[in-house]
Each structure stands twice: as structure tokens, then as C-alpha cells.
Amino acid sequence: MVYRHMHFGAAVLALALGASARILTPTARKTGGSDGFGNIQVANLDDSTQFNEDRTQIIYEDPDSDFAQTMFCKKSLGAKFTFSADGKWVxxxxxxxxxxxxxETAFDxxxxxHKLVGSKATGYRCCPSGEEWDGEKCKRTAPVCQNGKSLVDGKCVCPPGTVETTGGACEPQDVPSPDPDCPSGVTAGKCYLFKMPNGEYLGYNNNGYYSASxxxxxxxxxxxxxCKDQSCAPGTPVNPGDPVRIQDLHGQAxxxxxxxxxxNGAQNGGHIGKTADYPSAGVFTVTKWTSGKHCLGGVESGVGPTCPSNDPAITFNTMDQESCVPVQLESVPCTIRDVSNNCLWTENQQSCPVGHDCVPAGAGTGSGTGISCPPACPLGFQCVPVEREGGGGGGNGNHHGGGGGNIWTPTCPPGQSWKTGKCLLPITDCADRARPEFGDTSYNPADFPCSPSTPGxxxxxxxxxxxxxxxxxLNWVYPNHWQPEPPKPVDIPVNYDFDIMMTIVDIEAQSxxxxxxxxxxxxxETGGETEYRNVYDGYNRDPEWCLKRGYTRGYFRIPKGKHTITVEWPKGTGRYKYPNGVTPWSYGVANYRFDKLCDPDNCPPDCVAQKQEEAEKARKELAQKGGRQHDDL
Structure with missing residues (x-):
């Protein structure tokens, strides 16, 4: 049985008692440099190295000997065990x-x-961060800035209003995540008319600029x-502070x-006009304003009126960043030849019928296939079945506000409650959670076509x-991710042109x-646990076996586009020590996979059973190749 400890690899083992002795003693070595030696001695660690309780000694046990040996730092040095950032060297x-x-270089x-810098030609030494070793002394070199950064006080930094991504690029600074109960009411890629304060619509005139005429x-x-990008990718909300460029589908009258x-970005009295060049476009932002209206501003400048006129125009105002122009956004079809325009409204459904109400878009729980024609609701809202919550009168009707117990909420399936703008799935398993207030977030059948909704x-x-x-x-890495704190998270980049399904499951010891x-x-968070066992059991390295045996797992629908999925093991959600309660784990581990969603228009007769049968067949074939049969599957 292989356990999650660490041992010295074969590359750093040496005979200690002569050719006839069988006891192997771990030895340290120097690494780096053309002659194979470096600055200090280090020892290589792997997943089976054993430590004493306070990790000041390494214990080596030969399975064929009754004796154990230890390795530690000499007290005369005044030093202590210090681990590399990846945890593989000490x-x-x-x-x-x-x-x-x-x-490949050296250790020090x-x-x-300070950082270890240099080359094989000059050797390697510790120098202050930002300096290089030339073989004689540490020297500061002026960096060459890339990715749109500029040199400020010897450092490459992103321009104001942008932040550095994990990949080193500069992108517009994010704003705090919006409250899911309060959507912006504006969506990227949709088409709108801008009704201005004088009651006219904003548009392009033959004088060469935009006005409300x-x-x-x-x-x-x-x-x-x-548009949030040049392709004007649709579907994402436009929140206050989001940088957007505005495309006009119409040309001149x-x-x-x-x-x-x-x-364009005309400013300080210059009338905003047109440009075919995307980089030259003005960068706007939109925020909710007085009831039913939004206000059009800029990311780094304000937006305001130009010269007094019966046909007012607009301009970017660099001296007043908080100025904005109130507009009423009216959603319209991007093309007048789309048959789905029939569902924008119907003649006899101009308001919600009895038993329904308008709630923020995306908050309802309805399901089904095909196109339906919902009753008209304010911009950013949809009409869903509702029930009265709390006291304060009975009867039916449309209610768009709160107060006095006369509050309406969408009807959730039996056993589910309405909270934070959605129906919460109840927690029915044994898995501990860091955020239990969100209910069971490990698997929502509504996210996956053709999936059964039965509990369990x-x-x-x-x-x-x-x-x-x-x-x-997820490794424990000294010093920033060290027990008893959580291990270092794992980042998983994804970039698909369609929504995908991520399956993730705990393997090995169920901890x-x-x-x-x-x-x-x-x-x-992962869940679905049928019982808790912090031990190795059966075919614990087979993720399909672990899924079937009730290990903690999760199924998540990842939206299309470029994203980073971060996997964490929060403190308190599991056990950070081996079953003896003393020896700490040196890592946590999961297996994950990505699959396409099933076709909702062509569901297999029993999709889950079919996929499980395919997986079981593949597992058995793999086990037979290794000389072992999964008889208990």
C-alpha cells in the first residue's frame, strides 16, 4: 500500500556499511553547476519520505532491517530544515x-x-530581487517592459485603470461582484435604443456626430x-464599471x-462621432440611475452634454469623472428578420397573469424545451410562478416591490427554499462544507440535459x-501553505467555445x-458522500470506482470561454492527518475530467446507465492488462 508520506529517492541513496550490507542510508548532495556541485547540500524528497512529528528529522527505515536511521541538521550550524517552494528538496x-x-542550477x-540568480558561466549566488550575478557582484539591470507595462521606479507596472493577470498581461480592472439579486439589466451583445433626457433617441446626424434629435x-x-470585446460576444451582464465600447448598427440616414x-472618444466639448477603428472607440460604462433609467458614463472620464442645443450632443469630460448622461435603454431586436421576434411580446400578455410575478432574469426555476412567449416584464426581469411568503394579506396579483410581509418569491421545487436569487438544493449527504449557506452546490440536475433528478x-x-x-x-508547500493551514490550491485553465461538464472526485484516502x-x-463544493472513511479502501485510485462508492464528488457546468478553475481544500472540511491522527498528509488529491453536455434533443434511453457501463468495461479491461480484475464492480 502506498501512503502519502515522503522518502529519499534512489538518486540520493548510498551504501553505508560496505558491499555486503543491505541497509541503505539517505545522503545529501550538492546540485547544480557544470561539475554537478552547487552551493549547499540538499536532499531530494518524494512522496514516501517520513519525518518525526515536528519535521526536524527525516526517518529512514529499511524494510529488511530492524533498525531505523535519522537525518537532521547539525546543531553546530544553528540551521534547521528548510524546504524548497515545491516541497521536493530540503x-x-x-x-x-x-x-x-x-x-538544473544550484541550491542556496x-x-x-533575495533570489538565487546567475548562470553556468558565472556561477550562482543570492542577490537582491531584481539584480543579477555577473560572477563578481550583484548588479541591477533595467527590465524591458512587455504586455503594455511601463517602467516606474525600476519596476514594470500596468497602466492606471488596469490590473495584471496571472499570465502577466494588463487588463481593465474588475469591479466587485454584483449582488445576484440585483442584476444590471443590461447584457453585452444585445441591441438597445438610447432615449435621451429631451425625449428623443440618440442617433447619427448628417453633420458628422451623434445627437438626440x-x-x-x-x-x-x-x-x-x-460590447466588451471587438467580437461583441453576447450573454454576459454589463455591470457598473465594466468597460464597454458601443457599436451602432445603423449608418447615415x-x-x-x-x-x-x-x-469614438471625442472629449472636452468635441462631439462624439463615428470610427471604424475599434482601438479608437470611446470606452463607456453604464450604471443604473433613477427608476427605469441608466446613466451613460466613461471608465476614466465622465460623459456629459456639449453645446446648449435643441439637439444636444455628448462628449467625454476628463475634468469630471463622475458625470454621466441619463438614458432610457429600450431593448430591440438586432435583426428585424428573426422569427424569434414573435416571442418578444403577445397582444394579450402585456403584464404578468395571476399567480406570476416579474423577478430578476435568471432567478426562476422553470424548465422545458422550445421557445415560449413569456409575458412582458421590465428590462432585466422575467415572469415566473410565485407564491406569497410571510403574512400580510392574501389574494393574487402582480407585485414588484416589498414591504409589510407582502413579498412574492418564485415557487421552488418541494424541499427547496428561495434564497439569494435562486432555489437552494438542500444538503442531504455527509460532506462537510465551507459555505453551507449555499446549500448543496455539488450537483444540480437542472444544469445537465438528459440527467435524472432523483435524489441520492x-x-x-x-x-x-x-x-x-x-x-x-494539492501540496503543502513551505512556508505559505503549511499545516495546519490548507494546502496550496490548484489552478486549472479552460477555454472552450461551448459549455462543458466538469466531474471531480476525491481519490485514495477518503479525506x-x-x-x-x-x-x-x-x-x-463537492458532496454526495455516503459515509466518511479517512482510509485507503479497495480500488481507491480509480476515480470511477470512487464515484460509485460514494466518495465526495461534484458535477459542475463550466460556461464557455476562457476561465480559471481553482480547486481548494478548505481547513475543516476533511482530515489533514493520516488515520493515526498524528502523521500529517503531505498532499490532497482529486481526479477531474471534462465532457460535453448531452444533446437535449437526442437523449439516450438511459444515458447514465450507458455511460456507467462503458466506464466499467474500460476499467475492467485496464485492470486485466495489469493482471488484476475489478471483481467487486
């Missing part, structure tokens, strides 16, 4: 020093604010898209010249495989419960 360093380097103990043979009201151009440890329908089972190992974040925001 050296003897003084307090306050870190172990820097690699097998560096003081705070009456329609005429020289004025064309605009049909505008709010009558001639139709210059359609699909962008509103049921798997959703799994479509074609995109990525097979992959290991995600981990995982929390997932999507682009840094809470996304869900």
Missing part, C-alpha cells in the same frame, strides 16, 4: 532564510528579499450594441453609409469526452472535500 538554512534554486540559502431625412436613430461603426448519489448524463481523468494534487472557484469567485 536543506539546512538559518532562520529567516529560504531555500532557493533547482537541480537566501535571505529575505427628431427622425428626419438627415437623422438616423442608432441601434446600439454594448437614407444613404446607410458607415454602418457597424463605433462611437446519481450521476448526470455525460456527453463526449473532452479531457480524460486528470490528477489534481478531502473540495471547494471550487471560477475566476476567483465561489462556484461550488
Amino acid at each position: 536543506g539546512c538554512c538559518l532562520p529567516g532564510q529560504t531555500l532557493e534554486g533547482s537541480p 540559502c537566501c535571505g529575505a528579499g 427628431k427622425p428626419s431625412n438627415s437623422f438616423q436613430p442608432g441601434k446600439f450594441k454594448l 437614407n444613404s446607410g453609409k458607415d454602418p457597424n461603426n463605433w462611437l 448519489h446519481t450521476q448526470p448524463c455525460r456527453g463526449d469526452q473532452l479531457l480524460g481523468w486528470t490528477r489534481a494534487q 478531502e472535500h473540495f471547494l471550487l472557484k471560477l475566476d476567483g469567485e465561489f462556484f461550488g
Whole structure:
């Protein structure tokens, strides 16, 4: 049985008592440099190295000997065990020093604010961060800034209003996540008319700029898209502070010249006009204003009126960043030839019928296939069945506000409650959770087509495989991720042109419960546990076996596009020690895979059973190749 401890690999073992002795003693070595030696001695660690309780000694046991040997830092050095950032190497360093380097270069103990730098030609030494070793001394070199960064006080930094991503690029600074109960009411890629304060619509005139004028043979009201990128990818909300560029689908009145151009960035009295160049487009932002209206501003500048006129125009105002122009956004079809426009409204459904109410879009729990024509609701809302919550009168009707117990909430399935803008799935398993207030976030059958909604440890329908089972190992890494604190999280990049299904399951000893974040925001936690056993059991390295045996697992629908999935093992959601309660684990581990969603228009007769049968067949074939049969599957 293989346990999650660490031992010295074969590369650093040496005979201690001569050719006839069988006891192997771990020895340290120097690494790096052209001659194979470096600055200090280090020892290589792997998953089976054993430590004493306070991790100041390494214990080596030969299975064929009655004796155990230990390795520790000499007391005369005044040093202590210091581990590399990846946890694979250990050296003897003084307090306050870190172990820097690699097998390909060298290892050394560096003081705070220093890094090991150099080359094979010059050797390797600890120098202050930002400096290089030339063979004689540490020298500061001026960095060459990339990715749009500029050199400020010797450092490459992103321009104001942007932040550095994990990949080193600069992107517009994010704003705090919006309250899910209060949507912005504006969606990227949709089309809107802008009704201005004078009651007219904003549009392009034959004088070469945008104004709020009456329609005429020289004025064309605009049909505008709010775009977060040049392709104007649809579907994401436009929240206050989000940088957007505005595309006008219309051209000049009558001639139709210059359609699909962008509103430009004219400022300080210059009338905003058109540009075909996306980088030259003005960068706007939109926020809710007085009831039913939004206010059009800029990311780094305000937006305000220009010269007094019966046909007012607009301009970016660099001297008043908080100025904005109130507008009423009216959602309209992007194309007048789309048959789905029939469902925008119906003649006899201008308001919600009895037993229904308007709630924030996406908050309802309805399901079904095909196109339906919901009753009309305010921008950013949808009509769903509701029930009265609390006291304060009876009867039916439409209610768009709160107060005095006369509050309406959407009807949730039996056993579910309405909270934070959605119906919460109750927790019915044995898995501990860091965020239990969100209910069971490990699997929502409504997210996956063709999936059964029966309670219990049921798997959703799994479509074609995109990525097979992959290991995600969360290591304890000194000093920032060290017991008793949680291990270092694992980041998983994804980028698909369609929504996908992620399956993740604990393997080996059943001790981990995982929390997932999507682009840094809470996304869900694993669950589905039938009982808790912090031990190795059966075919514990087979993720399909673990899924079937009630290990903690999760099924998550990942939206299309470029994202980062972060897997964490929060403190308190599992056990950080081996079953003896003393020896700490050195890592947590899960397996995950990506699959396409099942086709909702072509559901297999029994999708789950079919996929389980395929998986079982593959597991048995693999086991037989290794000379072992999964008889208990």
C-alpha cells in the first residue's frame, strides 16, 4: 500500500556499511553547476519520505532491517530544515532564510528579499530581487517592459485603470461582484435604443456626430450594441464599471453609409462621432440611475452634454469623472428578420397573469424545451410562478416591490427554499462544507440535459469526452501553505467555445472535500458522500470506482470561454492527518475530467446507465492488462 508520506529517492541513496550490507542510508548532495556541485547540500524528497512529528528529522527505515536511521541538521550550524517552494528538496538554512534554486542550477540559502540568480558561466549566488550575478557582484539591470507595462521606479507596472493577470498581461480592472439579486439589466451583445433626457433617441446626424434629435431625412436613430470585446460576444451582464465600447448598427440616414461603426472618444466639448477603428472607440460604462433609467458614463472620464442645443450632443469630460448622461435603454431586436421576434411580446400578455410575478432574469426555476412567449416584464426581469411568503394579506396579483410581509418569491421545487436569487438544493449527504449557506452546490440536475433528478448519489448524463481523468494534487508547500493551514490550491485553465461538464472526485484516502472557484469567485463544493472513511479502501485510485462508492464528488457546468478553475481544500472540511491522527498528509488529491453536455434533443434511453457501463468495461479491461480484475464492480 502506498501512503502519502515522503522518502529519499534512489538518486540520493548510498551504501553505508560496505558491499555486503543491505541497509541503505539517505545522503545529501550538492546540485547544480557544470561539475554537478552547487552551493549547499540538499536532499531530494518524494512522496514516501517520513519525518518525526515536528519535521526536524527525516526517518529512514529499511524494510529488511530492524533498525531505523535519522537525518537532521547539525546543531553546530544553528540551521534547521528548510524546504524548497515545491516541497521536493530540503536543506539546512538559518532562520529567516529560504531555500532557493533547482537541480538544473544550484541550491542556496537566501535571505529575505533575495533570489538565487546567475548562470553556468558565472556561477550562482543570492542577490537582491531584481539584480543579477555577473560572477563578481550583484548588479541591477533595467527590465524591458512587455504586455503594455511601463517602467516606474525600476519596476514594470500596468497602466492606471488596469490590473495584471496571472499570465502577466494588463487588463481593465474588475469591479466587485454584483449582488445576484440585483442584476444590471443590461447584457453585452444585445441591441438597445438610447432615449435621451429631451425625449428623443440618440442617433447619427448628417453633420458628422451623434445627437438626440427628431427622425428626419438627415437623422438616423442608432441601434446600439454594448460590447466588451471587438467580437461583441453576447450573454454576459454589463455591470457598473465594466468597460464597454458601443457599436451602432445603423449608418447615415437614407444613404446607410458607415454602418457597424463605433462611437469614438471625442472629449472636452468635441462631439462624439463615428470610427471604424475599434482601438479608437470611446470606452463607456453604464450604471443604473433613477427608476427605469441608466446613466451613460466613461471608465476614466465622465460623459456629459456639449453645446446648449435643441439637439444636444455628448462628449467625454476628463475634468469630471463622475458625470454621466441619463438614458432610457429600450431593448430591440438586432435583426428585424428573426422569427424569434414573435416571442418578444403577445397582444394579450402585456403584464404578468395571476399567480406570476416579474423577478430578476435568471432567478426562476422553470424548465422545458422550445421557445415560449413569456409575458412582458421590465428590462432585466422575467415572469415566473410565485407564491406569497410571510403574512400580510392574501389574494393574487402582480407585485414588484416589498414591504409589510407582502413579498412574492418564485415557487421552488418541494424541499427547496428561495434564497439569494435562486432555489437552494438542500444538503442531504455527509460532506462537510465551507459555505453551507449555499446549500448543496455539488450537483444540480437542472444544469445537465438528459440527467435524472432523483435524489441520492446519481450521476448526470455525460456527453463526449473532452479531457480524460486528470490528477489534481494539492501540496503543502513551505512556508505559505503549511499545516495546519490548507494546502496550496490548484489552478486549472479552460477555454472552450461551448459549455462543458466538469466531474471531480476525491481519490485514495477518503479525506478531502473540495471547494471550487471560477475566476476567483465561489462556484461550488463537492458532496454526495455516503459515509466518511479517512482510509485507503479497495480500488481507491480509480476515480470511477470512487464515484460509485460514494466518495465526495461534484458535477459542475463550466460556461464557455476562457476561465480559471481553482480547486481548494478548505481547513475543516476533511482530515489533514493520516488515520493515526498524528502523521500529517503531505498532499490532497482529486481526479477531474471534462465532457460535453448531452444533446437535449437526442437523449439516450438511459444515458447514465450507458455511460456507467462503458466506464466499467474500460476499467475492467485496464485492470486485466495489469493482471488484476475489478471483481467487486
